[in-house]
Amino acid sequence: MTAEQTSSSPTAARGEPLVVLDHVDKWFGDLHVLQDIHLSVARGEVVVVIGPSGSGKSTLCRAINRLETIDKGQISLDGQPLPAEGKQLAALRAEVGMVFQSFNLFAHKTILENVTLGPIKVRGHKKADADKRAMELLDRVGIAHQAKKYPAQLSGGQQQRVAIARALAMDPKVMLFDEPTSALDPEMIKEVLDVMVDLAEQGMTMVVVTHEMGFARTAADRVVFMADGAIVEENTPEEFFTNPQSERAQDFLSKIL
Ligand code: ADP
Ligand code: MG
Secondary structure, X not given: OOHHHHOOOOOOOOOOEEEEEEEEEEEEOOEEXXXXXXXXXXXXXXXXXXXXXXXXXXXXXXXXXXXXXXXXXXXXXXXXXXXXXXXXXXXXXXXXXXXXXXXXXXXXXXXXHHHHHHHHHOOOOOHHHHHHHHHHHHHXXXXXXXXXXXXXXXXXXXXXHHHHXXXXXXXXXXXXXXXXXXXXXXXXXXXXXXXXXXXXXXXXXXXXXXXXXXXXXXXXXXXXXXXXXXXXXXXXXHHHHHOOOOHHHHHHHXXXX
């Protein structure tokens, strides 16, 4: 039996679509912030989303775990359409790990408690089990020795690594990263990107909004370029960076590279 066949989900084969956005439209008042977005992310795939500020990247991420509603189209996760509300929505959100620019750790809880809260409250895990798993994850992101500290006692880079461990503790099917290193001092960016590269190499399905082109080149299977609410271009990182097709992408790359 292969590893794929032993998986609990019948749709768990690597390479199948895990996140699908089908003709998604969203307006903020008159602003057409997502325009007929079609995006399919395969299991195990790493998709990097880049584009100018205001192009709808964060809205896209937030729509995927239903922090934003959409006006048209459909988003599905592992073959299930996103439910609108209630218990089903909470269950679905637990499958989608999200890491934001600001770390959003609970200030009055220890690092360990930050990581175990979701598994205990949402997943119903026993404290001892949650603690054990949390320590493994904190070890993986290099923070295990700081488990008893509070967020304010850690650097920004360390806090962001805790935020990643916290998201992973829920055993998400997909991880969304929205500019996870944008708020960090330069010397801390690498320690966070290293954790993300590690995750990518271990086969995590990831959607990453970032301006870190080094990360995109190293870890992305595909680069999606957004401008004015639309996906203008998508390609392998190599093709995209060496041979961008659209004027918008050429212009964007000339400014950041
Ligand atoms: P990006 O992440 O690419 O910078 P966003 O998704 O944050 O872009 O925003 C896309 C556009 O939608 C921007 O013009 C932004 O001002 C607007 N926008 C974002 N959130 C809201 C909101 N809650 N209400 C109204 N406009 C919004
Ligand atoms: Mg944004």
